[in-house]
Amino acid sequence: NVEQHLKEILKTRKIHLTLIDPDEQSPDEAVNIAKEAIAGGSDGIMVGGSTVDTAALDGTCKALSENIDNPIILFPGNINGASKYADAIFFMSYLNSNNPYWIIGAQALAAPAVNKTGIEKIPMGYVVAEPGGTVGWVGDAKLIPRNKPKIPAIYAMAAENLGMRFFYIEAGSGADQPIPPEMVAYTKRATSDIVLVVGGGIRDGIAAYTAAKAGADIVVTGTVVEETSDVKGKIQEIVAGVRKASE
Ligand code: 1GP
DSSP states (O other), X not given: OHHHHHHHHHTTSOEEEEEEOTTSSOHHHHHHHHHHHHHTTOOEEEEOOXXXXXXXHHHHHHHHHHHOOSOEEEOOSSTTOOOTTSSEEEEEEETTBSSHIIIIIHHHHHHHHHHXXXXXXXXXXXXXXXXXXXXXXXXXXXXXXXXXXXXXXXXXXXXXXXXXXXXXXXXXXXXXXXXXXXXXXXXXXXXXXXXXXXXXXXXXXHHHHHHHHHTOSEEEEOHHHHHOSOHHHHHHHHHHHHHHHHO
8 A cells, every 4th residue: 555655754844756757768768767766765656647648658657567566556648648557646635737737637537447457546736936937837737926935835725625635736747846844844743644745946955955844745856867877876865855855
């Protein structure tokens, strides 16, 4: 059970997850990146992207499941984001979209396929703040302004009241700046048990430390592993920041 596993870790320290976009490399290359990231201290691998080729997703999840022991968690970008080869799926609602498709339409259309895989579902609320990147554009987001740090907190309160157990504040993959720490802090303070996930634009140990220290339980990075030639070293730096914030 991935959720229990993550919550067990959170009793003692914060978590880092590495996001792999199956569109960006072959399954074999994804395995190499994942192995290096885990050797660097990452606790698990998220798989997904705003555009996903189902064959690439299945191929990547299958290769990962055969080669790594850490959790493989789907991070779906649309109705085709499910794979039976993963361990769990963040079953997410894009709470600050202007389009009901992204809030509940895609989830309804995908639910039969997700349930058929038999994998664990982790209910998660998802909000996108400026700049928002591709996921902001694709998801018709009412982007949360960077200078309005209290807004994600009210979405998180609503998500928790609706029974969601995870809440993700996203700046957009490749964002030029990560989520402001005040935004993370207000959200953490406004909720009780919800697991707070923060990602988008985190590129170094200091940014990872800042997000975790502000209240993120899970820090996600994706782009850095695509950009560096030393995945293990870069992830070690980021994980060191996350772990330092756990002290
Ligand atoms: C994207 O938040 C994640 O959903 C990761 O963002 O690629 O900027 O690390 P980066």
